[in-house]
Amino acid sequence: MKNGVVIVGAGHAGVQAAASLRDDGYDRPVILVGDENELPYHKPPLSKTFIKDAEARPQPLRGEAFYTGSAIDFRPGIRIDRIDAGRRSVEISGGGTLAFDHLILATGSRPRTLSLPGSDLSGVLSLRSLADARLIRELSAQSDEVVILGGGFIGLEIAATLRAASRTVTVVEAVDRLLGRAVAPVVASHVRQRLEGTGVRILTGTSIARLEGEIGHVAAAITSSGERLPARMVIVGIGAVPNVELAQAAGLSIANGIRADHQMRTSVPEILAIGDAASYRHWFTGGDVRLESVQNATDQARLAARTITGHADGYSAVPWFWSDIGDMKLQMVGLTAGSDSHVVLGDLPDNKFSIYHYAGDRLLGIESVNRPGDHMLGRKMLGAGFSPTPGIVATGPDGLKAALAAFQEEEPVRAAG
């Protein structure tokens, strides 16, 4: 046992795993390999601010000194091509191998691609990496008209950001509402109304039949009903697919992601999978999930480090997520699939409200718009295993805080949020 840990992927999950290994006292080599040629950076600002501001700089996850100071052998611009699970080694693209005692796969996900006539024209882009964001920023400076395919979080964040930079923005979504099933219909229509209020055009229930170009560059998107939407830039935001190929070729179990257990071990116990690439049974719902969020990536990374250092308990973090769309800070806590009723706190016209979702009498989660206090309290409630009745929710934050305190006096705290 001297080879240490190799981490493949230097994004949110990979960097946190390296840091947590050191925090947990792991003293063998830690090699962090990433195929981007960058100091690892925060992804969320890319769609919210970076693409509209020519002066904006990437925000590093950790300063450069962190890697040397923590004896983390960070190797940027290197791709791992193959895992030899039997020999416990990985092959570096272009030659060379790295041996490991444990391997952490933090390979993330990539944008789902579009297969339409014209989707290979220049100016048809998607946003995942800093390199993508730089391209979008550059092209946006020369493009008044932008069409965004997909009305999910990333598509709508980009729409709001580019609209704030005075671009003419049209969002085209194939189904009849925004944000898929990620939020309640009332939240989705609120987001739509406010975005439209800023001048973003939104077409739901509409698909794109083809993209037209001029001299190799996109010029328009043509809807299935024949409308021509002029565009110098088309951004495709139709979801992400997990990067599982490396794991799959090594024979690891795959099911909508690299299959991991409650300690993030794959079907080969020395190999762990975390972040956007991993699927697992979530303690909160009992269902199989693959989540794409910073919270999921970093909490799983912390657990993977504990698994390797022998202190693992099991995954018990409360799931949460945020998205900034124009003047709306959306915050979600819990997992609300299966909700059969809800209670609203606050005011939609004020652009400040929260939806408390229930299945029967169990609180499944809370979606908040510009009510960060509700979100933070929700994280505490769900972390403590406290499910307030709709009647208590209706008493507002003070009533909820008092009820949570009374609950915690009686019940042991289940887990920290």
Ligand SMILES: Cc1cc2nc3c(=O)[nH]c(=O)nc-3n(C[C@H](O)[C@H](O)[C@H](O)COP(=O)(O)OP(=O)(O)OC[C@H]3O[C@@H](n4cnc5c(N)ncnc54)[C@H](O)[C@@H]3O)c2cc1C
């Ligand atoms: C534009 C944008 C905005 C977002 N906004 C939010 C937000 O507001 N809130 C939120 O909670 N989440 C947000 N997310 C999602 C969040 O960023 C992801 O869930 C998170 O980055 C997942 O971390 P990860 O480490 O699993 O994957 P990543 O951060 O994608 O890192 C994976 C890394 O592995 C590298 N890699 C893959 N294969 C190999 C290989 N074979 N060899 C070497 N390297 C490899 C990839 O290039 C990448 O650098 C956003 C994502 C994007 C793209």
